[in-house]
Amino acid sequence: MTPHNEADKGAYADTVLLPGDPQRAEWMAQTFLEAPRCINRRRGALGFTGLFRGRPISIQATGIGVSSFLIYVHELLDYYGARTLIRTGTCGSLTAKAKLRSLVISQSAQAESAQSGQVFGLYKAVAGPDPALLASALTKAAELGIDHCAGLTVCSDIFYHPEGRVRFADAQAAGALAVDMETSALYRIAGHFGARALSMCTVVDNIETDELTDYRERQELFTDMSRLALEIAVDS
Ligand SMILES: O=P(O)(O)O[C@H]1O[C@H](CO)[C@@H](O)[C@H]1O
Ligand SMILES: O=c1cc[nH]c(=O)[nH]1
Structure with a gap:
Protein backbone atom coordinates (compact mmCIF):
# COMPACT_ATOMS: atom_id res chain seq x y z
CA MET A 1 0.00 0.00 0.00
CA THR A 2 1.15 3.56 -0.72
CA PRO A 3 -0.42 6.96 0.00
CA HIS A 4 -2.22 6.77 -3.37
CA ASN A 5 -2.64 3.06 -3.97
CA GLU A 6 -4.33 0.47 -1.76
CA ALA A 7 -3.00 -2.56 -3.66
CA ASP A 8 -0.83 -5.00 -1.75
CA LYS A 9 2.84 -5.25 -2.63
CA GLY A 10 3.05 -7.93 -5.31
CA ALA A 11 -0.40 -7.11 -6.70
CA TYR A 12 0.98 -5.55 -9.89
CA LEU A 46 -8.51 2.30 -10.99
CA GLY A 47 -5.86 -0.41 -11.19
CA PHE A 48 -6.33 -3.99 -12.42
CA THR A 49 -4.33 -7.16 -12.77
CA GLY A 50 -5.38 -10.09 -14.95
CA LEU A 51 -4.00 -12.45 -17.54
CA PHE A 52 -3.40 -12.02 -21.24
CA ARG A 53 -2.54 -15.32 -22.95
CA GLY A 54 -1.70 -16.71 -19.54
CA ARG A 55 0.69 -13.92 -18.62
CA PRO A 56 -0.01 -11.49 -15.75
CA ILE A 57 -0.51 -7.93 -16.95
CA SER A 58 -1.63 -4.88 -14.98
CA ILE A 59 -3.44 -1.75 -16.08
CA GLN A 60 -3.26 1.41 -13.97
CA ALA A 61 -5.03 4.73 -14.60
CA THR A 62 -2.70 7.71 -14.12
CA GLY A 63 -5.04 10.71 -14.30
CA ILE A 64 -4.35 13.86 -16.28
CA GLY A 65 -1.02 15.65 -16.47
CA VAL A 66 2.51 15.10 -15.32
CA SER A 67 1.91 15.71 -11.60
CA SER A 68 -0.71 13.01 -11.31
CA PHE A 69 1.08 10.67 -13.71
CA LEU A 70 4.38 10.81 -11.81
CA ILE A 71 2.73 9.89 -8.52
CA TYR A 72 1.23 6.66 -9.85
CA VAL A 73 4.25 5.77 -11.96
CA HIS A 74 6.78 6.51 -9.23
CA GLU A 75 4.90 4.21 -6.87
CA LEU A 76 4.64 1.50 -9.53
CA LEU A 77 8.38 1.63 -10.16
CA ASP A 78 9.67 2.29 -6.68
CA TYR A 79 7.25 0.27 -4.49
CA TYR A 80 5.50 -2.24 -6.72
CA GLY A 81 8.54 -3.17 -8.79
CA ALA A 82 7.10 -2.59 -12.26
CA ARG A 83 9.75 -2.99 -14.97
CA THR A 84 7.91 -2.34 -18.25
CA LEU A 85 5.45 0.50 -18.74
CA ILE A 86 3.32 1.05 -21.84
CA ARG A 87 1.23 4.20 -21.96
CA THR A 88 -2.09 3.73 -23.75
CA GLY A 89 -3.15 7.36 -23.96
CA THR A 90 -4.99 9.84 -26.11
CA CYS A 91 -3.48 12.77 -27.98
CA GLY A 92 -4.29 15.75 -30.17
CA SER A 93 -2.97 15.65 -33.71
CA LEU A 94 -0.64 18.43 -34.88
CA THR A 95 -0.40 17.27 -38.49
CA ALA A 96 -2.46 15.65 -41.21
CA LYS A 97 -0.10 12.64 -40.93
CA ALA A 98 -1.65 11.72 -37.58
CA LYS A 99 -5.24 11.05 -38.61
CA LEU A 100 -8.19 11.25 -36.27
CA ARG A 101 -8.75 7.82 -34.60
CA SER A 102 -5.33 6.53 -35.69
CA LEU A 103 -2.46 5.64 -33.38
CA VAL A 104 0.64 7.74 -32.72
CA ILE A 105 3.67 5.85 -31.40
CA SER A 106 6.07 8.19 -29.62
CA GLN A 107 9.61 7.63 -30.89
CA SER A 108 10.78 10.69 -28.97
CA ALA A 109 9.08 13.22 -26.76
CA GLN A 110 9.82 16.79 -25.83
CA ALA A 111 8.32 19.10 -23.24
CA GLU A 112 6.24 21.93 -24.64
CA SER A 113 8.64 24.61 -23.44
CA ALA A 114 11.72 25.09 -21.28
CA GLN A 115 9.47 26.30 -18.44
CA SER A 116 7.14 23.39 -18.88
CA GLY A 117 6.59 21.50 -15.59
CA GLN A 118 9.86 22.02 -13.75
CA VAL A 119 9.55 18.29 -13.06
CA PHE A 120 11.13 17.56 -16.40
CA GLY A 121 14.39 18.96 -15.12
CA LEU A 122 14.36 16.64 -12.12
CA TYR A 123 15.16 13.54 -14.11
CA LYS A 124 18.50 13.73 -15.87
CA ALA A 125 18.24 10.34 -17.52
CA VAL A 126 18.31 10.09 -21.29
CA ALA A 127 14.65 10.01 -22.19
CA GLY A 128 13.18 7.87 -24.90
CA PRO A 129 11.28 4.70 -25.62
CA ASP A 130 12.88 1.34 -25.02
CA PRO A 131 14.31 0.35 -28.44
CA ALA A 132 13.01 -3.24 -28.28
CA LEU A 133 9.50 -2.16 -27.28
CA LEU A 134 9.50 0.43 -30.04
CA ALA A 135 10.68 -2.06 -32.66
CA SER A 136 8.06 -4.56 -31.50
CA ALA A 137 5.34 -1.90 -31.70
CA LEU A 138 6.28 -0.92 -35.25
CA THR A 139 6.44 -4.54 -36.45
CA LYS A 140 3.21 -5.63 -34.78
CA ALA A 141 1.28 -2.50 -35.77
CA ALA A 142 2.15 -3.26 -39.41
CA GLU A 143 1.28 -6.97 -39.01
CA LEU A 144 -2.07 -6.16 -37.37
CA GLY A 145 -2.90 -3.56 -40.02
CA ILE A 146 -3.24 -0.79 -37.44
CA ASP A 147 -3.41 2.72 -38.88
CA HIS A 148 -0.46 4.40 -37.19
CA CYS A 149 2.47 6.75 -37.49
CA ALA A 150 5.58 7.11 -35.36
CA GLY A 151 7.71 10.11 -34.49
CA LEU A 152 8.18 13.07 -32.19
CA THR A 153 5.43 13.98 -29.73
CA VAL A 154 5.05 17.06 -27.54
CA CYS A 155 4.15 16.87 -23.89
CA SER A 156 2.15 19.81 -22.56
CA ASP A 157 1.26 20.80 -19.00
CA ILE A 158 -1.79 22.78 -19.98
CA PHE A 159 -4.82 21.61 -21.92
CA TYR A 160 -6.70 24.94 -22.09
CA HIS A 161 -3.87 27.35 -22.87
CA PRO A 162 -4.55 31.11 -23.35
CA GLU A 163 -2.36 31.12 -26.48
CA GLY A 164 -4.35 28.32 -28.09
CA ARG A 165 -2.84 26.24 -30.84
CA VAL A 166 -0.25 28.92 -31.80
CA ARG A 167 1.98 27.66 -29.03
CA PHE A 168 2.63 24.45 -30.96
CA ALA A 169 4.08 26.26 -34.02
CA ASP A 170 7.70 25.50 -33.10
CA ALA A 171 6.93 21.88 -32.32
CA GLN A 172 5.07 21.54 -35.61
CA ALA A 173 8.02 23.06 -37.44
CA ALA A 174 10.23 20.45 -35.73
CA GLY A 175 7.94 17.74 -37.12
CA ALA A 176 5.93 16.88 -34.01
CA LEU A 177 3.01 14.60 -34.76
CA ALA A 178 0.83 15.08 -31.73
CA VAL A 179 0.49 16.45 -28.22
CA ASP A 180 -0.35 14.68 -24.99
CA MET A 181 0.31 15.54 -21.36
CA GLU A 182 2.44 12.66 -19.99
CA THR A 183 4.78 11.02 -22.50
CA SER A 184 7.91 13.06 -21.86
CA ALA A 185 7.52 12.41 -18.12
CA LEU A 186 7.10 8.67 -18.77
CA TYR A 187 10.35 8.46 -20.71
CA ARG A 188 12.24 10.44 -18.10
CA ILE A 189 11.04 8.62 -15.02
CA ALA A 190 11.51 5.24 -16.71
CA GLY A 191 15.09 6.23 -17.56
CA HIS A 192 15.65 7.34 -13.97
CA PHE A 193 14.52 3.97 -12.61
CA GLY A 194 16.16 1.93 -15.38
CA ALA A 195 12.76 0.63 -16.50
CA ARG A 196 11.51 0.09 -20.06
CA ALA A 197 8.84 2.34 -21.49
CA LEU A 198 6.84 3.04 -24.60
CA SER A 199 4.06 5.54 -25.20
CA MET A 200 1.33 5.18 -27.76
CA CYS A 201 -1.74 7.40 -28.04
CA THR A 202 -4.94 7.31 -30.06
CA VAL A 203 -5.72 10.60 -31.82
CA VAL A 204 -8.98 11.93 -30.36
CA ASP A 205 -8.85 15.46 -31.76
CA ASN A 206 -7.02 17.53 -34.31
CA ILE A 207 -5.55 20.79 -33.05
CA GLU A 208 -5.48 22.35 -36.56
CA THR A 209 -8.95 21.45 -37.76
CA ASP A 210 -10.75 21.23 -34.39
CA GLU A 211 -12.16 17.83 -35.39
CA LEU A 212 -13.06 15.94 -32.24
CA THR A 213 -14.16 12.40 -31.47
CA ASP A 214 -17.14 11.88 -29.22
CA TYR A 215 -16.26 10.58 -25.75
CA ARG A 216 -19.02 7.96 -26.11
CA GLU A 217 -17.27 6.35 -29.07
CA ARG A 218 -13.91 6.51 -27.40
CA GLN A 219 -13.69 3.15 -25.66
CA GLU A 220 -14.31 1.43 -29.00
CA LEU A 221 -11.61 3.62 -30.52
CA PHE A 222 -9.10 2.09 -28.17
CA THR A 223 -9.39 -1.47 -29.46
CA ASP A 224 -6.36 -1.25 -31.78
CA MET A 225 -4.18 0.49 -29.21
CA SER A 226 -5.13 -1.95 -26.45
CA ARG A 227 -4.49 -5.01 -28.64
CA LEU A 228 -1.14 -3.66 -29.78
CA ALA A 229 -0.04 -2.79 -26.24
CA LEU A 230 -0.99 -6.26 -25.01
CA GLU A 231 0.76 -8.00 -27.92
CA ILE A 232 3.92 -6.07 -27.11
CA ALA A 233 3.50 -6.77 -23.41
CA VAL A 234 3.25 -10.54 -23.76
CA ASP A 235 6.25 -10.58 -26.09
CA SER A 236 8.42 -8.36 -23.90
O1 LIG B 1 -6.52 10.15 -22.32
P1 LIG B 1 -5.25 10.29 -21.49
O2 LIG B 1 -4.49 9.03 -21.42
O3 LIG B 1 -5.56 10.87 -20.12
O4 LIG B 1 -4.31 11.35 -22.24
C1 LIG B 1 -4.66 12.63 -22.69
O5 LIG B 1 -5.94 13.06 -22.27
C2 LIG B 1 -5.83 14.03 -21.21
C3 LIG B 1 -6.38 15.36 -21.68
O6 LIG B 1 -7.68 15.23 -22.12
C4 LIG B 1 -4.34 14.11 -20.88
O7 LIG B 1 -4.05 13.21 -19.83
C5 LIG B 1 -3.72 13.70 -22.17
O8 LIG B 1 -2.40 13.24 -22.12
O1 LIG C 1 -3.23 16.29 -24.33
C1 LIG C 1 -4.09 16.21 -25.20
C2 LIG C 1 -4.85 15.05 -25.41
C3 LIG C 1 -5.79 15.02 -26.38
N1 LIG C 1 -6.00 16.13 -27.10
C4 LIG C 1 -5.30 17.25 -26.91
O2 LIG C 1 -5.53 18.23 -27.59
N2 LIG C 1 -4.36 17.27 -25.96
Missing part, protein backbone atom coordinates in the same frame (compact mmCIF):
# COMPACT_ATOMS: atom_id res chain seq x y z
CA ALA A 13 2.54 -7.49 -12.74
CA ASP A 14 6.01 -6.59 -14.05
CA THR A 15 4.35 -5.03 -17.07
CA VAL A 16 1.79 -2.26 -16.56
CA LEU A 17 -0.32 -0.53 -19.20
CA LEU A 18 -0.99 3.12 -18.39
CA PRO A 19 -4.14 4.83 -19.66
CA GLY A 20 -4.90 8.26 -18.18
CA ASP A 21 -8.63 7.68 -17.88
CA PRO A 22 -9.91 5.26 -15.21
CA GLN A 23 -12.86 4.34 -17.44
CA ARG A 24 -10.41 3.30 -20.14
CA ALA A 25 -8.48 1.24 -17.59
CA GLU A 26 -11.67 -0.56 -16.58
CA TRP A 27 -12.79 -1.08 -20.17
CA MET A 28 -9.39 -2.44 -21.19
CA ALA A 29 -9.24 -4.80 -18.20
CA GLN A 30 -12.78 -6.09 -18.70
CA THR A 31 -12.48 -6.38 -22.48
CA PHE A 32 -9.04 -7.92 -22.87
CA LEU A 33 -7.84 -9.51 -19.64
CA GLU A 34 -8.84 -12.93 -18.33
CA ALA A 35 -9.95 -12.88 -14.70
CA PRO A 36 -9.30 -9.15 -14.19
CA ARG A 37 -9.11 -8.11 -10.53
CA CYS A 38 -9.52 -4.49 -9.45
CA ILE A 39 -6.63 -3.84 -7.08
CA ASN A 40 -6.87 -0.07 -6.63
CA ARG A 41 -9.89 2.22 -6.28
CA ARG A 42 -8.26 4.96 -4.22
CA ARG A 43 -9.22 8.40 -5.62
CA GLY A 44 -10.91 6.57 -8.51
CA ALA A 45 -7.51 5.83 -10.11
Whole structure:
Protein backbone atom coordinates (compact mmCIF):
# COMPACT_ATOMS: atom_id res chain seq x y z
CA MET A 1 0.00 0.00 0.00
CA THR A 2 1.15 3.56 -0.72
CA PRO A 3 -0.42 6.96 0.00
CA HIS A 4 -2.22 6.77 -3.37
CA ASN A 5 -2.64 3.06 -3.97
CA GLU A 6 -4.33 0.47 -1.76
CA ALA A 7 -3.00 -2.56 -3.66
CA ASP A 8 -0.83 -5.00 -1.75
CA LYS A 9 2.84 -5.25 -2.63
CA GLY A 10 3.05 -7.93 -5.31
CA ALA A 11 -0.40 -7.11 -6.70
CA TYR A 12 0.98 -5.55 -9.89
CA ALA A 13 2.54 -7.49 -12.74
CA ASP A 14 6.01 -6.59 -14.05
CA THR A 15 4.35 -5.03 -17.07
CA VAL A 16 1.79 -2.26 -16.56
CA LEU A 17 -0.32 -0.53 -19.20
CA LEU A 18 -0.99 3.12 -18.39
CA PRO A 19 -4.14 4.83 -19.66
CA GLY A 20 -4.90 8.26 -18.18
CA ASP A 21 -8.63 7.68 -17.88
CA PRO A 22 -9.91 5.26 -15.21
CA GLN A 23 -12.86 4.34 -17.44
CA ARG A 24 -10.41 3.30 -20.14
CA ALA A 25 -8.48 1.24 -17.59
CA GLU A 26 -11.67 -0.56 -16.58
CA TRP A 27 -12.79 -1.08 -20.17
CA MET A 28 -9.39 -2.44 -21.19
CA ALA A 29 -9.24 -4.80 -18.20
CA GLN A 30 -12.78 -6.09 -18.70
CA THR A 31 -12.48 -6.38 -22.48
CA PHE A 32 -9.04 -7.92 -22.87
CA LEU A 33 -7.84 -9.51 -19.64
CA GLU A 34 -8.84 -12.93 -18.33
CA ALA A 35 -9.95 -12.88 -14.70
CA PRO A 36 -9.30 -9.15 -14.19
CA ARG A 37 -9.11 -8.11 -10.53
CA CYS A 38 -9.52 -4.49 -9.45
CA ILE A 39 -6.63 -3.84 -7.08
CA ASN A 40 -6.87 -0.07 -6.63
CA ARG A 41 -9.89 2.22 -6.28
CA ARG A 42 -8.26 4.96 -4.22
CA ARG A 43 -9.22 8.40 -5.62
CA GLY A 44 -10.91 6.57 -8.51
CA ALA A 45 -7.51 5.83 -10.11
CA LEU A 46 -8.51 2.30 -10.99
CA GLY A 47 -5.86 -0.41 -11.19
CA PHE A 48 -6.33 -3.99 -12.42
CA THR A 49 -4.33 -7.16 -12.77
CA GLY A 50 -5.38 -10.09 -14.95
CA LEU A 51 -4.00 -12.45 -17.54
CA PHE A 52 -3.40 -12.02 -21.24
CA ARG A 53 -2.54 -15.32 -22.95
CA GLY A 54 -1.70 -16.71 -19.54
CA ARG A 55 0.69 -13.92 -18.62
CA PRO A 56 -0.01 -11.49 -15.75
CA ILE A 57 -0.51 -7.93 -16.95
CA SER A 58 -1.63 -4.88 -14.98
CA ILE A 59 -3.44 -1.75 -16.08
CA GLN A 60 -3.26 1.41 -13.97
CA ALA A 61 -5.03 4.73 -14.60
CA THR A 62 -2.70 7.71 -14.12
CA GLY A 63 -5.04 10.71 -14.30
CA ILE A 64 -4.35 13.86 -16.28
CA GLY A 65 -1.02 15.65 -16.47
CA VAL A 66 2.51 15.10 -15.32
CA SER A 67 1.91 15.71 -11.60
CA SER A 68 -0.71 13.01 -11.31
CA PHE A 69 1.08 10.67 -13.71
CA LEU A 70 4.38 10.81 -11.81
CA ILE A 71 2.73 9.89 -8.52
CA TYR A 72 1.23 6.66 -9.85
CA VAL A 73 4.25 5.77 -11.96
CA HIS A 74 6.78 6.51 -9.23
CA GLU A 75 4.90 4.21 -6.87
CA LEU A 76 4.64 1.50 -9.53
CA LEU A 77 8.38 1.63 -10.16
CA ASP A 78 9.67 2.29 -6.68
CA TYR A 79 7.25 0.27 -4.49
CA TYR A 80 5.50 -2.24 -6.72
CA GLY A 81 8.54 -3.17 -8.79
CA ALA A 82 7.10 -2.59 -12.26
CA ARG A 83 9.75 -2.99 -14.97
CA THR A 84 7.91 -2.34 -18.25
CA LEU A 85 5.45 0.50 -18.74
CA ILE A 86 3.32 1.05 -21.84
CA ARG A 87 1.23 4.20 -21.96
CA THR A 88 -2.09 3.73 -23.75
CA GLY A 89 -3.15 7.36 -23.96
CA THR A 90 -4.99 9.84 -26.11
CA CYS A 91 -3.48 12.77 -27.98
CA GLY A 92 -4.29 15.75 -30.17
CA SER A 93 -2.97 15.65 -33.71
CA LEU A 94 -0.64 18.43 -34.88
CA THR A 95 -0.40 17.27 -38.49
CA ALA A 96 -2.46 15.65 -41.21
CA LYS A 97 -0.10 12.64 -40.93
CA ALA A 98 -1.65 11.72 -37.58
CA LYS A 99 -5.24 11.05 -38.61
CA LEU A 100 -8.19 11.25 -36.27
CA ARG A 101 -8.75 7.82 -34.60
CA SER A 102 -5.33 6.53 -35.69
CA LEU A 103 -2.46 5.64 -33.38
CA VAL A 104 0.64 7.74 -32.72
CA ILE A 105 3.67 5.85 -31.40
CA SER A 106 6.07 8.19 -29.62
CA GLN A 107 9.61 7.63 -30.89
CA SER A 108 10.78 10.69 -28.97
CA ALA A 109 9.08 13.22 -26.76
CA GLN A 110 9.82 16.79 -25.83
CA ALA A 111 8.32 19.10 -23.24
CA GLU A 112 6.24 21.93 -24.64
CA SER A 113 8.64 24.61 -23.44
CA ALA A 114 11.72 25.09 -21.28
CA GLN A 115 9.47 26.30 -18.44
CA SER A 116 7.14 23.39 -18.88
CA GLY A 117 6.59 21.50 -15.59
CA GLN A 118 9.86 22.02 -13.75
CA VAL A 119 9.55 18.29 -13.06
CA PHE A 120 11.13 17.56 -16.40
CA GLY A 121 14.39 18.96 -15.12
CA LEU A 122 14.36 16.64 -12.12
CA TYR A 123 15.16 13.54 -14.11
CA LYS A 124 18.50 13.73 -15.87
CA ALA A 125 18.24 10.34 -17.52
CA VAL A 126 18.31 10.09 -21.29
CA ALA A 127 14.65 10.01 -22.19
CA GLY A 128 13.18 7.87 -24.90
CA PRO A 129 11.28 4.70 -25.62
CA ASP A 130 12.88 1.34 -25.02
CA PRO A 131 14.31 0.35 -28.44
CA ALA A 132 13.01 -3.24 -28.28
CA LEU A 133 9.50 -2.16 -27.28
CA LEU A 134 9.50 0.43 -30.04
CA ALA A 135 10.68 -2.06 -32.66
CA SER A 136 8.06 -4.56 -31.50
CA ALA A 137 5.34 -1.90 -31.70
CA LEU A 138 6.28 -0.92 -35.25
CA THR A 139 6.44 -4.54 -36.45
CA LYS A 140 3.21 -5.63 -34.78
CA ALA A 141 1.28 -2.50 -35.77
CA ALA A 142 2.15 -3.26 -39.41
CA GLU A 143 1.28 -6.97 -39.01
CA LEU A 144 -2.07 -6.16 -37.37
CA GLY A 145 -2.90 -3.56 -40.02
CA ILE A 146 -3.24 -0.79 -37.44
CA ASP A 147 -3.41 2.72 -38.88
CA HIS A 148 -0.46 4.40 -37.19
CA CYS A 149 2.47 6.75 -37.49
CA ALA A 150 5.58 7.11 -35.36
CA GLY A 151 7.71 10.11 -34.49
CA LEU A 152 8.18 13.07 -32.19
CA THR A 153 5.43 13.98 -29.73
CA VAL A 154 5.05 17.06 -27.54
CA CYS A 155 4.15 16.87 -23.89
CA SER A 156 2.15 19.81 -22.56
CA ASP A 157 1.26 20.80 -19.00
CA ILE A 158 -1.79 22.78 -19.98
CA PHE A 159 -4.82 21.61 -21.92
CA TYR A 160 -6.70 24.94 -22.09
CA HIS A 161 -3.87 27.35 -22.87
CA PRO A 162 -4.55 31.11 -23.35
CA GLU A 163 -2.36 31.12 -26.48
CA GLY A 164 -4.35 28.32 -28.09
CA ARG A 165 -2.84 26.24 -30.84
CA VAL A 166 -0.25 28.92 -31.80
CA ARG A 167 1.98 27.66 -29.03
CA PHE A 168 2.63 24.45 -30.96
CA ALA A 169 4.08 26.26 -34.02
CA ASP A 170 7.70 25.50 -33.10
CA ALA A 171 6.93 21.88 -32.32
CA GLN A 172 5.07 21.54 -35.61
CA ALA A 173 8.02 23.06 -37.44
CA ALA A 174 10.23 20.45 -35.73
CA GLY A 175 7.94 17.74 -37.12
CA ALA A 176 5.93 16.88 -34.01
CA LEU A 177 3.01 14.60 -34.76
CA ALA A 178 0.83 15.08 -31.73
CA VAL A 179 0.49 16.45 -28.22
CA ASP A 180 -0.35 14.68 -24.99
CA MET A 181 0.31 15.54 -21.36
CA GLU A 182 2.44 12.66 -19.99
CA THR A 183 4.78 11.02 -22.50
CA SER A 184 7.91 13.06 -21.86
CA ALA A 185 7.52 12.41 -18.12
CA LEU A 186 7.10 8.67 -18.77
CA TYR A 187 10.35 8.46 -20.71
CA ARG A 188 12.24 10.44 -18.10
CA ILE A 189 11.04 8.62 -15.02
CA ALA A 190 11.51 5.24 -16.71
CA GLY A 191 15.09 6.23 -17.56
CA HIS A 192 15.65 7.34 -13.97
CA PHE A 193 14.52 3.97 -12.61
CA GLY A 194 16.16 1.93 -15.38
CA ALA A 195 12.76 0.63 -16.50
CA ARG A 196 11.51 0.09 -20.06
CA ALA A 197 8.84 2.34 -21.49
CA LEU A 198 6.84 3.04 -24.60
CA SER A 199 4.06 5.54 -25.20
CA MET A 200 1.33 5.18 -27.76
CA CYS A 201 -1.74 7.40 -28.04
CA THR A 202 -4.94 7.31 -30.06
CA VAL A 203 -5.72 10.60 -31.82
CA VAL A 204 -8.98 11.93 -30.36
CA ASP A 205 -8.85 15.46 -31.76
CA ASN A 206 -7.02 17.53 -34.31
CA ILE A 207 -5.55 20.79 -33.05
CA GLU A 208 -5.48 22.35 -36.56
CA THR A 209 -8.95 21.45 -37.76
CA ASP A 210 -10.75 21.23 -34.39
CA GLU A 211 -12.16 17.83 -35.39
CA LEU A 212 -13.06 15.94 -32.24
CA THR A 213 -14.16 12.40 -31.47
CA ASP A 214 -17.14 11.88 -29.22
CA TYR A 215 -16.26 10.58 -25.75
CA ARG A 216 -19.02 7.96 -26.11
CA GLU A 217 -17.27 6.35 -29.07
CA ARG A 218 -13.91 6.51 -27.40
CA GLN A 219 -13.69 3.15 -25.66
CA GLU A 220 -14.31 1.43 -29.00
CA LEU A 221 -11.61 3.62 -30.52
CA PHE A 222 -9.10 2.09 -28.17
CA THR A 223 -9.39 -1.47 -29.46
CA ASP A 224 -6.36 -1.25 -31.78
CA MET A 225 -4.18 0.49 -29.21
CA SER A 226 -5.13 -1.95 -26.45
CA ARG A 227 -4.49 -5.01 -28.64
CA LEU A 228 -1.14 -3.66 -29.78
CA ALA A 229 -0.04 -2.79 -26.24
CA LEU A 230 -0.99 -6.26 -25.01
CA GLU A 231 0.76 -8.00 -27.92
CA ILE A 232 3.92 -6.07 -27.11
CA ALA A 233 3.50 -6.77 -23.41
CA VAL A 234 3.25 -10.54 -23.76
CA ASP A 235 6.25 -10.58 -26.09
CA SER A 236 8.42 -8.36 -23.90
O1 LIG B 1 -6.52 10.15 -22.32
P1 LIG B 1 -5.25 10.29 -21.49
O2 LIG B 1 -4.49 9.03 -21.42
O3 LIG B 1 -5.56 10.87 -20.12
O4 LIG B 1 -4.31 11.35 -22.24
C1 LIG B 1 -4.66 12.63 -22.69
O5 LIG B 1 -5.94 13.06 -22.27
C2 LIG B 1 -5.83 14.03 -21.21
C3 LIG B 1 -6.38 15.36 -21.68
O6 LIG B 1 -7.68 15.23 -22.12
C4 LIG B 1 -4.34 14.11 -20.88
O7 LIG B 1 -4.05 13.21 -19.83
C5 LIG B 1 -3.72 13.70 -22.17
O8 LIG B 1 -2.40 13.24 -22.12
O1 LIG C 1 -3.23 16.29 -24.33
C1 LIG C 1 -4.09 16.21 -25.20
C2 LIG C 1 -4.85 15.05 -25.41
C3 LIG C 1 -5.79 15.02 -26.38
N1 LIG C 1 -6.00 16.13 -27.10
C4 LIG C 1 -5.30 17.25 -26.91
O2 LIG C 1 -5.53 18.23 -27.59
N2 LIG C 1 -4.36 17.27 -25.96
